[in-house]
Amino acid sequence: MKCVAIGDMFLNEEAFREEINKSGLFDSYQGFTWKGDLDRVATRTLIRKIETEGSEAYPLPEDIFKAVVDADVVFVHLCPIGQEVIQQAKHLQYIVSARGGLENIAVMQAQAKGIHIIHCPAHNAHAVAELTVGLMICETRNVARANYALKQGEWRESYPNSGNIRELRSSRIGIIGFGTIGRLVAELLQPFHTTIFVSDPFVDAKEIQAAGCIPVSKEELLKEADIVTLHGRIGPNDPPIIGKKELASMKSSAYLINTARAVLVDMDALVHSLETHQIMGAAIDVFPKEPLEANDPITKLDNITITNHRGGDTVDSCIRSPELLISYVEEAFKTGKTRYML
Incomplete structure (x- = not known):
């Protein structure tokens, strides 16, 4: 052979x-x-x-x-x-x-x-899952923003989500895509005692429930979740999982996390949603064009944490x-x- x-x-x-x-x-x-x-x-x-x-x-x-x-x-x-x-x-x-x-x-x-x-x-599933949970905490608790401000000599007290900062245990987290990484994210979140919604049309509802999660449609997940994290896949010609319509259906206090594929998110729609405070914030590790250009509008936003494709970098x-x-x-x-x- x-x-x-x-x-x-x-x-x-x-x-x-x-x-x-x-x-x-x-x-x-x-x-x-x-x-x-x-x-x-x-x-x-x-x-x-x-x-x-x-x-x-x-x-x-x-x-x-x-x-x-x-x-x-x-x-x-x-x-x-x-x-x-x-x-x-x-x-x-x-x-x-x-x-x-x-x-x-x-x-x-x-x-x-x-x-x-x-x-x-x-x-690289464990690496991506760990970064995903880390970005949830980093974005919602203003870790990167506080770090940057302190290094600039500023003791910053006001943030985009001031007055609305939740602990993970009181948050509803929505996982779109329940493959290897999505399941690991759910597993890593269990000790935080958070409520976890899962949307994946290819996974049986009983399997999702057995993992301690609540099976829902994508539409219901987007409406209910405080944090939405993406772990699905789409074909080369498929539309993004998250576009203008999906962002509009999310809570104004919600966050979007993408450590999976850049094509899963309509980035222009996301930038507009963050600029207009349609959603509270986002954390993004993957981009349609890498490296990011210095004048990319996403780099000017205060309500987003961005990392340069570090998901599997272990x-x-x-x-x-x-x-x-x-x-x-x-x-x-x-x-x-x-x-x-x-």
């Missing part, structure tokens, strides 16, 4: 090779690096292009294309596996992705050929994914099924 692994600027090929060779699952191994020399700014542009254009965003170099077409199992991180590759693949049985998202893989074409896809939403996020993936592949080989397999 032939295995091909394609590393990149975030997850190098050596990390794949070490775990794959240790497993002894394959007769032959071939490793590549795709766009490994990109700096962080160029990498953000690449990721955004993949997230918006999908698996056809970048053509594969000829040597990688030929190797994938001849492989039985392919391990990837960001490298796209598009329709043409899958159509020409002779023996491909598994595409194994070190990411949670599958934007870089032509999923429908792979499934039509009977190719299994194993992915790894758990690799040592644990990348180094654990090849090990996790090998355990999934081993299980799939033995039983025909495994966690996170399509």
